[in-house]
Amino acid sequence: QKEVEQNSGPLSVPEGAIASLNCTYSDRVSQSFFWYRQYSGKSPELIMSIYSNGDKEDGRFTAQLNKASQYVSLLIRDSQPSDSATYLCAVGRSNDYKLSFGAGTTVTVRA
Amino acid sequence: GAVVSQHPSWVICKSGTSVKIECRSLDFQATTMFWYRQFPKQSLMLMATSNEGSKATYEQGVEKDKFLINHASLTLSTLTVTSAHPEDSSFYICSANSGRAQETQYFGPGTRLLVL
Numbered sequence: 647q648k649e650v651e652q653n654s655g656p657l658s659v660p661e662g663a664i665a666s667l668n669c670t671y672s673d674r675v676s677q678s679f680f681w682y683r684q685y686s687g688k689s690p691e692l693i694m695s696i697y698s699n700g701d702k703e704d705g706r707f708t709a710q711l712n713k714a715s716q717y718v719s720l721l722i723r724d725s726q727p728s729d730s731a732t733y734l735c736a737v738g739r740s741n742d743y744k745l746s747f748g749a750g751t752t753v754t755v756r757a
Numbered sequence: 758g759a760v761v762s763q764h765p766s767w768v769i770c771k772s773g774t775s776v777k778i779e780c781r782s783l784d785f786q787a788t789t790m791f792w793y794r795q796f797p798k799q800s801l802m803l804m805a806t807s808n809e810g811s812k813a814t815y816e817q818g819v820e821k822d823k824f825l826i827n828h829a830s831l832t833l834s835t836l837t838v839t840s841a842h843p844e845d846s847s848f849y850i851c852s853a854n855s856g857r858a859q860e861t862q863y864f865g866p867g868t869r870l871l872v873l
Binding site: 678680687688689695736742744748749 | 789791799800801803806850854860861862863864865866867869
């Protein structure tokens with residue numbers, strides 16, 4: 647079982663719609679969770695971090711965490727063509743400062 | 758957010774040569790730096806973790822004699838790919854944080870290496 651699993655996509659949504667990205671993790675004692683966006687040919691950039699159960703909103707992005715289900719998601723509201731990228735879910739391991747990354751979900755927003 | 762730089766951004770070299778990549782934290786002290794490699798259409802693969810003033814910890818399957826890492830100061834880590842071969846061609850990305858628990862990692866812009 648992979649440490650972090652994401653729906654592989656690709657995910658295609660029309661402009662203005664909501665894009666929903668899912669991520670599950672295997673280490674039950676993980677404490678920190680991150681979503682990164684990676685444009686083609688570029689390095690990842692942090693979008694959201696979440697540490698507690700529930701929702702966290704930042705602009706058009708909402709992260710949701712459910713530790714009991716070992717599940718974290720990212721919603722992108724009012725999707726724009728500039729949101730077209732690969733989104734990486736990362737989970738902080740409990741015993742060190744390393745991050746485990748999912749394989750990423752590629753999102754394409756159709757104009 | 759914190760800024761991490763990498764140099765060079767692009768390097769093309771002949772097979773058998775060594776290539777050094779620098780990673781710098783510009784506005785914070787990076788206790789811990791991480792080196793990743795990413796092949797096309799794949800996710801990030803952690804190669805090693807380096808802490809200032811100590812030896813790097815390499816992930817399983819990564820040759821420490823081939824990928825030399827030096828974290829000489831709180832703002833600089835270097836990765837040297839020794840005797841590079843075409844299969845080492847990849848996108849190398851460093852990240853850093855100040856070592857606090859549950860802190861995110863800040864990524865550099867990456868270095869694209871092409872070995873001919």
